[in-house]
Amino acid sequence: xxxxxxxxxxxxxxxMPQRLLAAALEIDTATYSKIEKGERRVKAEQVVIIADTLKxxxxxxxxxxxxxQVTAVVEDEHKVADKALNIAKKKN
Amino acid sequence: xxxxxxxxxxxxxxxMPQRLLAAALEIDTATYSKIEKGERRVKAEQVVIIADTLKxxxxxxxxxxxxxQVTAVVEDEHKVADKALNIAKKKN
DNA sequence: TTCTTTTTGACACAAGTTGTCAAAAAGAAT
DNA sequence: ATTCTTTTTGACAACTTGTGTCAAAAAGAA
Numbered sequence: 001x002x003x004x005x006x007x008x009x010x011x012x013x014x015x016m017p018q019r020l021l022a023a024a025l026e027i028d029t030a031t032y033s034k035i036e037k038g039e040r041r042v043k044a045e046q047v048v049i050i051a052d053t054l055k056x057x058x059x060x061x062x063x064x065x066x067x068x069q070v071t072a073v074v075e076d077e078h079k080v081a082d083k084a085l086n087i088a089k090k091k092n
Numbered sequence: 093x094x095x096x097x098x099x100x101x102x103x104x105x106x107x108m109p110q111r112l113l114a115a116a117l118e119i120d121t122a123t124y125s126k127i128e129k130g131e132r133r134v135k136a137e138q139v140v141i142i143a144d145t146l147k148x149x150x151x152x153x154x155x156x157x158x159x160x161q162v163t164a165v166v167e168d169e170h171k172v173a174d175k176a177l178n179i180a181k182k183k184n
Numbered sequence: 185t186t187c188t189t190t191t192t193g194a195c196a197c198a199a200g201t202t203g204t205c206a207a208a209a210a211g212a213a214t
Numbered sequence: 215a216t217t218c219t220t221t222t223t224g225a226c227a228a229c230t231t232g233t234g235t236c237a238a239a240a241a242g243a244a
Contacts, residue, residue: 017188017189017190018189018190019188019189027233027234027235028234028235028236029189029190029191030190030191030192030234030235030236030237031233031234031235032190033189033190033191033192034191034192034233034234036190037191037192039192040232040233040234041232041233044168044169062169066165066166066169069165069169070162070165070166073158073161073162073165074158074161074162109219109220109221110220110221111219111220111221119202119203119204120203120204120205121220121221121222122203122204122205122206122221122222122223123202123203123204124221125220125221125222125223126202126203126222126223128221129222132201132202132203133201133202
């Protein structure tokens with residue numbers, strides 16, 4: 001599951017309206033809606049705020065978010081993705 | 093080794109001036125210079141042109157290039173981690 | 185229906201990226 | 215040392231992309 005769907009899921013579990021998260025992020029609900037739809041990018045700091053507001057696991061949420069970033073980079077390069085990931089892995 | 097240094101290396105091996113690569117990419121040498129310095133981003137299509145011009149392995153070059161993209165994303169995350177740790181530190 | 189929440193599209197503004205130019209700096213060759 | 219070529223730099227405008235807001239529509243709940 002991707003980050004946007006994931007936070008939507010948690011939010012629904014908590015029965016929170018988008019309004020609350022929008023307020024925490026200091027954006028309007030239109031923008032927040034777009035975040036959950038994957039039409040607006042989220043910064044790492046915002047992920048932290050979202051995690052706090054949702055009382056969700058910060059690490060897990062950040063990891064999920066980061067995975068999305070990486071996926072976005074490699075998604076049109078399936079051919080070389082594996083090779084690239086191996087190289088990137090070695091660099092860590 | 094990162095993509096920019098890598099292509100610079102190959103270019104030097106081939107004893108080619110930047111001028112030739114700039115021409116192949118249809119940009120001026122100033123811009124190409126910045127590419128080798130990592131001050132300008134390269135698109136996948138440009139990587140292919142570079143590989144062709146340098147007679148280098150296309151797949152390998154693409155993989156290296158993509159690895160750089162991934163690494164960049166992950167490095168950003170390290171910065172966030174540092175920030176978080178600093179905040180946590182202050183709270184002690 | 186009425187009230188709340190969510191989604192959409194158009195829009196302006198902000199922020200980042202790009203390539204070029206002119207000039208400086210570095211390097212090679214004579 | 216001078217000349218010629220290559221490489222690098224900084225300023226700049228053009229372009230691209232991202233961001234948030236607003237108003238209105240759509241969806242959902244009471």
